[in-house]
Amino acid sequence: MDGARKVGGELVLLALVLFTGLVLAQPAVLLVALPIATHLTLGLALARQPTVPQVTRSLSTHRTHEGDIVEAELSVRNADGHLDLVMISEEQKLARHKAEGTTSLAAPLPIGGSVLLSYATRPPRGFYPLEGPRTSVRDLLGFRSWEGTAACPTRLWVFPRFDPVGRVGLSPRQTLSFPGSARSRRGGEGVQFLATRPYVPGDNLRRINWKALARRNQPVVNLYEQERAANVTVVLDGRDRIYLPLGGQEPFEHAVRACAALCDSAVRDGHRTSLLLYGERLEWVFYGSGRIQRERLLQELARANLGLSDAFSDLGNLPSRLFPSGSSVIIVSPFAPGDEEALGLLRARGYDVLALVPITSPPEKTEQEPVRLARRLIALERELMLQVLMSAGIRIAVWDVGHPLGPVIRNAWRRRQ
């Protein structure tokens, strides 16, 4: 009950008792009103005007990965105001994932005094723009009170947790002129064998293929494939209708983790990497490389959510014209029937497409028969669709989320199209 309601309640009560006493002409009833009157008037007079305390929040880190512990401290200080009682409650966004400690505290706070609230939290993936803790101040009897948010804004990024997938051997049709790890399909400096050609004066003697020389009786040199940077587009499918039959948020979280691992790997390999979130709306992180780009990509993935709009209900509206021609496109999605046409079009336009399909562990035996059958049907539909995609020249990587992602990705890229 806030102060206004308490004062109003007692005022009404006082008026009612006085009115009754007057109407019934009963002095005893009027005297009964005296304790209420003194309680109200003296209570209001003794209640000093509360002020908002100074609140500072410190976090052990402002960027972390899901599952990590974040330690937070809230310090409340009463610099110069009158505070009989103060209650401070940390924002629900952090408090509901508390691992240990206290997230709300009530205490008297004299002038110059301070209280400390410390707790540890394990927040899930997300972006947490923290405004300030809920603060409630009141006098002992509650005649004057104030409730609001004490301003101490800060922010916390919780990135998806992922295991590094190592070097991914991309081989797009077109590469950039910078050095990288993508096979460029052009001869030059590199470690991957590409072909042989007749020796011409000026060639490095170390590259002479001695076995070929013995067979052909003329010098032949080995050619190696140049390794270049490439444009890589990672597409995270966030359409909730395709995740709902698989369990909703949990499979989506695995897709986000896979995207984070792929983005991290692509940026580490020096590729110009871009991220497209396709779901409720399009969220686009433009191509870039380096540590800042990696941070941008992870921030976007931290904010990724499931959603649906009519415009993006199927993959047909994927903005493929934004992708550089001949680049690599990795789409992370469980996919749904009808998506194969859009993927086939991408492949037909010359993109090197990898479809990464995260699948959850086999269903428990306790599942009811109709549910089990429905799951089986969904799995068969997906299997059929993947066969169609594979025949269209799209690389397929089916990732059982219980196993490491790295070998799955490397195998998919090693396979010939």
Add this chain to the structure above:
Amino acid sequence: MIVAIAAYIAGFGLAWGPVITHGFPWTLALLICPGVWIAAVTRGRGAALAPGLYAVVAVAVWAAMVEAFLPALGAVVLALVAWDAAGLELWMRKAEEAPDRPQIWRAMLLRSSGLAAAGALVALLFHQLELSLPFWGLVGLLVAAWVALAMLHRRSARHDHTSPSHTGADRKDSP
């Protein structure tokens, strides 16, 4: 919460005792008030606080009218203490931790019972004095007291809204 419930039951009992014979057995129906109040307050329903106070004061007014002035005064004092105690309890219930809980309770009970008891003593004094006051003089006194209270209320509300120290994002102020 135990303090609030005990004070409420004691206050209600004090007021109800003298009136039980007036209109028995219907006065037994009044016992539903403490039951409802205790159930609502233990479940954290702050909205039940004011009706609970009104119920006790109403029974106390009835007791005062049947010449049980002292129990009526005691009932009002206890009801006011219960009202304050329950308000504080509901407020503190939102906090996971309150390290100085005993000190807070002691200070609150001291202030609440002190103020209500002061009023009761003054009422007792007036009761003993048996002052004769003309009816319209009494009405004038009451109107003056009412105006003074309203002005106090308004002044504190204005101070509240212009206070520079209130810089919170979404404020919900007392008067």
